[in-house]
Amino acid sequence: MGSTSPESDVELHTDEALLDPYPRYKTLRKQGAAVWLTQYNMFALSRYKxxxxxLGSPKIFSSSKGIALNDRVNEALSGPHSGGTLxxxxxxxxxxxxxxxxxxxPKALAQLRERITTEAEKHVEKLVAKKSFDVATELSQHLPVxxxxxxxxxxxxxxxxMLDWAPASFDCFGPINxxxxxxxxVLEGMTKYVSQQCVLGKLKQGGWAAMLWEAVDxxxxxxEDCLHLMNDYLVPSLDTTIFATTSAIWLFAKHPEQWDIVRKNPSLIPQAIxxxxxxxxxxxxxxRVVxxxxxxxGVTLPKGSRALVLYASANRDEQKWDNPEEFNVHNDARGHMGFxxxxxxxxxNNLARLEMRALLAALAKRVKRFELGTVERGLNNMLRGIAKCEVTVH
Ligand code: HEM
Structure with missing residues (x-):
């Protein structure tokens, strides 16, 4: 399988690769449109196009046999009622x-906007008064948690x-390492919890999880669908946003001139996100399964083969973006594949944007400079982000 395609024995999930995946993605983009990954037995699609x-052809690139990188989890996600929306x-x-x-x-979230904005302002005010704090835990976790x-x-x-389950689930989507x-x-514990606790009478009335049972009614x-659908709220709603928020502040700390631009013109915050x-x-x-x-x-992806679709590589493809490695808040990055x-x-994505916007707007009013202290990446098979990001604010 894949014999006519370029091949690569690259490993994308070692500690070293997770710490700096971008040179590996660049090599894959150079090698070809579809590269056979010998360590994964699947193709890699790494170019933006x-x-x-x-992603725009779900009839050809199917999600229903799982979107993970190992058979065990994909089989568990492939039953007639398994896997949820994802x-x-x-x-x-x-x-x-x-x-x-x-x-x-957007209409439903409009009702949340004020609450999120008020909470962000209050929380940022408190942290700024402290002067030094860890962005990853003290700032970015607050609204999601x-x-x-x-x-x-x-x-x-x-x-x-929820904060233990989400990263564990993303780790389980990776190769068997x-x-x-x-x-x-940890994931098995979450599955047990969902089946025993996520039932009517135990869930908060009017909450999103309880609303799923109303769809059953x-x-x-x-x-059975309902229990699997719970995962769509449990797994992707926290760590993704927490990592995105921390990365944004880290980028602004490393590029103070970009923070100056946003502080002077906060209407650029959505673009900066x-x-x-x-x-x-x-x-x-x-x-995806083909x-x-x-x-x-010129490369045939045979029926039944699997392809790893690399959003993060597409987002740095030099064929698509001018200066793809640069952080520039004037860039129109609307077509990115990050969501x-x-x-x-x-x-x-609208909720994540709302949370991030509220925090960045509150910070833009109060902080001139972020001075970076210790920064440690959080290593996860599918997620990229920073687990510790100490800053002193001026
Ligand atoms: C910055 C934060 C976030 C990022 C970067 C992100 C990223 C993504 C990406 C790349 C996908 C596409 C998956 C695919 O192609 O198979 C996705 C789907 C999804 N995300 Fe997010 N996400 C974020 C926040 C959230 C939040 C806050 C929630 C829930 C409240 C959420 C719930 C979902 C769900 C349920 C799907 C599956 C949608 C479907 O299959 O139709 N995500 N997310």
Whole structure:
């Protein structure tokens, strides 16, 4: 399989590769449109054009056999009622997505805007008064943990554990390495918790999770679908946003001239968020299964083969972006793949943007400079982000 394509034995999930994946992506982009990864037994799509085309063609690049990089997890995500929105194709996907997106539409979020903005202002005021703090834990976690986890509405113990479950789930989506093996029992704990605790009577009334059961009552989904759909709120709603927020502040700390631009003109904040997510995409890539023989630039991807779709590489493709390695808030990065594209484009992106905008706007009013202290990356099979980012603010 893949014998006519360029081949690579690159490993993308060692500590070293996770710390600096970008040179590896660059080599893959140079090698070809579709490169056979001998260490993964799948193709890599690393160029912007091909990533966008694959994500825009869900009938050919299917999610319903899982989007992970190992068979064990993909099999678990492939049952008729498994996998939730992330791991399904139309028509099931469209039914599930309509249910999951109800509290996340711009109209629904308009009701949350004031609460999020007020909370961001209050929290930033407190941190700025402290002068020195860890962006990763003290700043970026606050809104996802206090507001989003409450809106999801799990029983108390679950709310506390969401921050363990999300990164473990993303680790399990990776290849079978030590990180994946360590995370597997945590994921199993989450699955057990969901089946025992995420039931009516235990969930917060009116919360997003409880709303899924209302869809069961209306006959739109089966109870089994409902349990899997819980994962769509539990797994991608916290760490993605936390990592994106920390990366944005880290970039501004490293590029004070960009922070000056935003402070003078806060209307550039939405554009700056796109630019930060482009440059430091929290989700680096997911896989798809090819449903029919499909040719990309002379390489045939056979029916049934798997392709790793590298959003983060597309976001630094020199064929698409001028100066792709540069952080520039004047860049129009709207077409980036950091929130995906097409049918599976991130359903929570408006919420993530709202949270990030509120924090950056509150900081822009109060902080002239971020002085970086200790910075440590958090290593995860599928996520890129910083686990510790100490700053002193001036
Ligand atoms: C900066 C923060 C975030 C980033 C970078 C991000 C990234 C992504 C990406 C790349 C996808 C596409 C997956 C694919 O192509 O298969 C996605 C899908 C998804 N995201 Fe996000 N996400 C973020 C925040 C959120 C939040 C806050 C929520 C929930 C409240 C959320 C829920 C989802 C769900 C449910 C899907 C699956 C949608 C579907 O398959 O139709 N995400 N996200």
């Amino acid at each position: 091909d990533v966008r085309e694959a 791991c399904s194709d139309a028509p099931r996907h469209d039914i599930l997505r309509k249910i999951i997106e109800k509290p996340l539409t 206090t507001i989003v986890s409450e809106l999801v509405g799990l029983p108390e113990e679950g709310r506390e554990r 030590q990180r994946m093996k360590t995370a597997l029992p 209306r006959g739109e989904i089966d109870p 796109n630019e930060a997510v482009r440059l430091e995409s929290p989700i680096q890539g997911f896989s 449903t029919q023989d499909h040719e990309i630039e 995906g594209f097409g049918d599976h484009q991130c359903v929570g």
